[in-house]
Amino acid sequence: MSRQVASEAVDHVEARRRQWARELPDVDTQGMAVLGRARWITLKVRSPIEAVFAAHGLDAGEFDVLSTLRRAGPPYRLRPTELFQSLMISSGGLTDRLARLEKAGLVVRRPSESDARSLLVELTDEGRARAEAAFRADMAAEARLLTVLTREEREQLASLLARLAMAMADETD
DSSP states (O other): OOOHHHHOOOOOOHHHHHHHHOOOOOOOOHHHIIIHHHHHHHHHHHHHHHHHHHHHTTTTHHHHHHHHHTOOTTTTTTTTTHHHHHHHHOHHHHHHHHHHHTTTSSEEEEEOEEEEOEEEEEEEEHHHHHHHHHHHHHHHHHHHHTTTTTTTHHHHHHHHHHHHHHHHHHHHH
């Protein structure tokens, strides 16, 4: 299917918008046009992305922990508080993930040199290798999902979504 034909096709969101326009013509459905599609896309790509992580022996939550530690840079360690705040999960949820990752040999918990009451979570060499391999495979999968758009279209869409995300963050903070 060519780009021209695809852009003229009516997707499920547009079909719903047309139905609502017929039933309630005074209601602006532009939010559905953007956010409805964003939600649908998020749900649609979830399975292939989770399959990438599964191929590396991880679930999405475990990958989040490993990638957060990897992005932190050498020595690839953070306090649990830094981790759960970055991941936006509860401390209990983090504890479960850390236990699984530690059992798998992907992270270790070490005493902090600066605070004897605190532990640090650190990537092992295997954890670092697994995080990097899963990230590379994830980015390749996501790039394949976006091939319908030109580089310029991807850059424009990313810029618009960043603007929307920042505005929403400002609104909810």
